[in-house]
Amino acid sequence: MAVAVGETTAKWLDESSDSEPEQEHGSPQKLIRKVSTSGQIRSKTILKEGKLIKQTNSFQRWKRRYFKL
Secondary structure: OOOOOOHHHHHHHHOOOOOOOOOOOOOOOOOOOOOOOHHHHHHOOOOOEEEEEEEOOOOOOEEEEEEEO
């Protein structure tokens, strides 16, 4: 996972139970992330932020997430 986040957040996200598909050698994978609201988020006051745990669609696993409101 290549996301620019704080050191503490990055460690927490690495502990997530989500499993990303492993990439085979010789098959490049292109990841593109677009953030259309990045300017709006930074200009507003953060009301709450922290960790949450949510259930997957199949209700068999739990995913850890970091959020900001």
